[in-house]
Every structure is written in C-alpha cells, then in structure tokens.
Amino acid sequence: MHYPNGKKNNGFHQPSATNRSMGFSNRGMTLEEDINATNKFYRDTNKAVIHKKPTPVQVVNVHYPKRSAAVITEGYFKQPSTTDYNGVYRSRHIDFEAKETKNKTRFPLANIHAHQINHMKSILNHGGICFLIIRFSVYNETYYIPAETFFPFWDGQFNDGKKSIPYETIQNKGYKIPFHLQARVDYLAMIDQLYF
Amino acid sequence: MHYPNGKKNNGFHQPSATNRSMGFSNRGMTLEEDINATNKFYRDTNKAVIHKKPTPVQVVNVHYPKRSAAVITEGYFKQPSTTDYNGVYRSRHIDFEAKETKNKTRFPLANIHAHQINHMKSILNHGGICFLIIRFSVYNETYYIPAETFFPFWDGQFNDGKKSIPYETIQNKGYKIPFHLQARVDYLAMIDQLYF
Numbered sequence: 001m002h003y004p005n006g007k008k009n010n011g012f013h014q015p016s017a018t019n020r021s022m023g024f025s026n027r028g029m030t031l032e033e034d035i036n037a038t039n040k041f042y043r044d045t046n047k048a049v050i051h052k053k054p055t056p057v058q059v060v061n062v063h064y065p066k067r068s069a070a071v072i073t074e075g076y077f078k079q080p081s082t083t084d085y086n087g088v089y090r091s092r093h094i095d096f097e098a099k100e101t102k103n104k105t106r107f108p109l110a111n112i113h114a115h116q117i118n119h120m121k122s123i124l125n126h127g128g129i130c131f132l133i134i135r136f137s138v139y140n141e142t143y144y145i146p147a148e149t150f151f152p153f154w155d156g157q158f159n160d161g162k163k164s165i166p167y168e169t170i171q172n173k174g175y176k177i178p179f180h181l182q183a184r185v186d187y188l189a190m191i192d193q194l195y196f
Numbered sequence: 197m198h199y200p201n202g203k204k205n206n207g208f209h210q211p212s213a214t215n216r217s218m219g220f221s222n223r224g225m226t227l228e229e230d231i232n233a234t235n236k237f238y239r240d241t242n243k244a245v246i247h248k249k250p251t252p253v254q255v256v257n258v259h260y261p262k263r264s265a266a267v268i269t270e271g272y273f274k275q276p277s278t279t280d281y282n283g284v285y286r287s288r289h290i291d292f293e294a295k296e297t298k299n300k301t302r303f304p305l306a307n308i309h310a311h312q313i314n315h316m317k318s319i320l321n322h323g324g325i326c327f328l329i330i331r332f333s334v335y336n337e338t339y340y341i342p343a344e345t346f347f348p349f350w351d352g353q354f355n356d357g358k359k360s361i362p363y364e365t366i367q368n369k370g371y372k373i374p375f376h377l378q379a380r381v382d383y384l385a386m387i388d389q390l391y392f
Binding site for chain 1: 239242244245247249250251252253255265266267268269270271272273274276277278282283284285286287288289290291315318319321322323324
C-alpha cells in the first residue's frame with residue numbers, strides 16, 4: 001500500500017469516502033476529523049485519554065414537548081475560553097489547540113484568541129504539556145508547535161506588528177506530525193520524543 | 197464572622213444573593229455554582245487550571261441572519277461521554293464528576309452513567325487523579341470520594357443489586373470537603389492530603 005503523503009492536494013476539503021476507503025492519505029478530511037479519529041484510536045488502544053471539548057453553546061430558549069426530548073429553539077455559539085482538546089497521557093496533562101489554514105505562505109495569528117494564549121500559559125505554568133497543531137491544508141502538512149515556541153510570535157505582534165508566522169518558520173521551529181492510517185495525526189509520537 | 201456550616205438548611209436551592217452577601221454559608225447555591233466559583237478562584241489565584249466542560253449540544257439547524265450572530269434554531273442536549281470537570285494541578289491531571297442529591301439516606305447510583313465510569317477507570321489507568329464530589333443537599337454536606345472507592349459500589353450493583361450507596365457509607369469512606377468563603381468546595385485541600 002502507498003500513502004502519497006506530502007503531495008499537494010487540490011485544496012478542496014470535503015470528506016471523501018472514496019479516497020479514504022482507497023487509502024489515499026487523508027486528503028479531504030478536516031483537521032478536526034483527523035484528530036477526533038486519532039483520539040478515538042488512542043482511547044480504543046488504551047494509549048491515552050484525550051477528548052475534544054464540546055463547542056460551548058449559550059442556550060436561550062428550550063421547548064419541552066410532551067413525551068419527547070427537550071428541544072433548544074434558540075441558542076448561540078460562544079467563544080471558547082480554553083483550548084479545544086485535553087486529557088492525560090503517561091500521567092501528564094495534555095492540552096492543545098488545532099487550527100488549519102488554507103494560506104500558502106503564513107499562519108495568521110488571528111486564528112488564536114488572547115484568552116486561549118492565557119489559558120495555554122497557565123497550563124504550562126502548572127506542569128501540563130501544551131502545544132498547537134497547525135495544518136497547512138494546501139500542502140497537507142500538519143505541524144506540532146510547542147506552546148513555548150508559539151508564544152514569542154503571539155506576543156511579538158504587539159511589538160513588531162507581525163500578524164502571522166511564515167510557513168518556513170513553522171517548518172523550521174515546528175515538528176511535522178506523521179500520518180498513519182489509524183493515528184492520522186500522530187501527535188503523541190512527538191510528545192514521546194520531546195518529553196519522555 | 198460565622199459560617200454556620202453543617203447546619204441543616206431548608207432544602208431549597210435557589211441562589212440567594214442576600215444569603216451570599218451576608219456570608220451565610222453556601223445555602224441556596226447549587227453544587228455546580230459552588231464548584232464553578234471555586235474553580236474560578238483557583239484560576240484567579242494561580243492555584244490550578246480546572247474548568248467545567250461545556251454541555252454537549254447536537255446542533256441540527258442554524259439560522260444565519262444578515263449582520264448578526266448565527267442562531268441555533270434546533271438543537272438537543274446530548275449525554276456527556278466523560279466527566280464534567282478536568283484540568284491540571286501540581287502537574288497532575290485532575291478529572292471529576294459532581295452530583296448532588298436531595299435524598300436523605302442514600303446516593304442513587306443512577307446519577308452516574310456507565311460510560312462515565314469507564315472514562316474514570318481509564319483516567320486512573322493513565323495516571324490521572326479521579327474522584328467524585330457528592331453533595332447531600334438537605335444536610336449541606338459535600339464529600340470527596342476517590343474514584344477507586346466508588347467503583348466497587350458501582351460494580352456491585354450488578355451482583356448484589358444494590359442501586360445506591362448509604363449516606364453513612366459515604367460519611368465513612370469519603371472525605372467531607374471544607375467550605376471556605378472563596379473556595380466554596382475546596383476539593384484541592386483533599387488532593388493535597390491524599391496525593392502530596
């Protein structure tokens with residue numbers, strides 16, 4: 001079997017059952033889908049317990065029909081105050097945020113919010129392992145960026161005004177995450193290298 | 197100041213700004229409100245980073261009005277597959293579930309779901325600290341129960357058919373969590389005793 005990783009894809013990101021069943025890399029899967037599948041694989045194989053947090057919803061109105069489930073009839077998406085993923089691996093607390101960009105040359109810092117940065121700084125401060133997963137979807141490349149590597153770029157925007165990180169910098173300072181058929185974004189491989 | 201802890205309350209649980217500003221214990225606050233306030237205090241004082249996970253909502257229909265926020269017009273509450281709270285404290289992964297009962301004599305096991313038990317067993321297995329916080333609201337008493345103490349009762353129901361844990365057993369096997377004005381459910385005090 002061949003998995004033509006690293007080949008440029010066509011830029012479209014609709015999930016494609018055909019491609020998947022034919023084993024053609026993860027082209028067409030969103031980063032979130034890939035990470036959710038990876039986390040499920042980690043749980044199923046008893047390797048780690050890591051979940052995506054539910055999207056926070058502010059519920060305004062709920063209708064309670066007789067003899068059936070409550071229906072939310074008015075609700076709003078709230079901005080998350082933390083990162084999207086956390087859990088435990090080899091007794092360490094794991095916490096990360098994942099973003100993909102269609103940009104070919106840089107990762108725009110606007111993808112991350114200030115309160116998420118504050119959260120990540122606190123996690124590190126309390127001994128957790130904290131990082132970002134950034135995918136350049138046009139290259140189908142996914143990088144592991146330690147939070148402590150990311151912070152200077154985030155903080156720098158308020159001094160030098162640079163609102164993005166160049167693709168080359170992420171290639172140099174980040175770690176390219178391997179793709180495996182089941183651990184599609186095998187970020188624990190990076191953690192094994194960096195922390196154990 | 198006196199905090200008449202341990203006194204029976206009247207069984208009502210509406211939040212009461214009057215009681216709170218007068219410093220009358222936490223009568224009238226729900227367990228969830230107390231834990232959220234405690235976690236905020238822990239974060240504000242840089243003691244730990246622990247959050248309640250958002251309630252999972254299955255979004256079925258979203259309306260996108262022009263020039264205003266997306267509105268969820270049909271959604272349903274989903275059953276959580278994990279516990280409600282997690283985070284990091286003194287480099288340890290923390291994971292717990294919190295339940296209050298109005299029952300005076302026993303804690304009904306139906307308050308906890310099988311997949312939550314499986315989740316808690318996995319957390320322990322991977323080196324996390326895992327427990328339950330159980331409040332008997334009529335006595336205004338809140339207990340810390342290590343997950344490993346809880347499991348035999350949960351598993352036992354499928355052998356001996358006992359669907360609840362007697363109040364006396366929780367008094368004996370659990371740890372009564374102290375109430376403080378800011379750390380209203382000061383469960384980290386228990387963790388300090390048990391793990392450090």
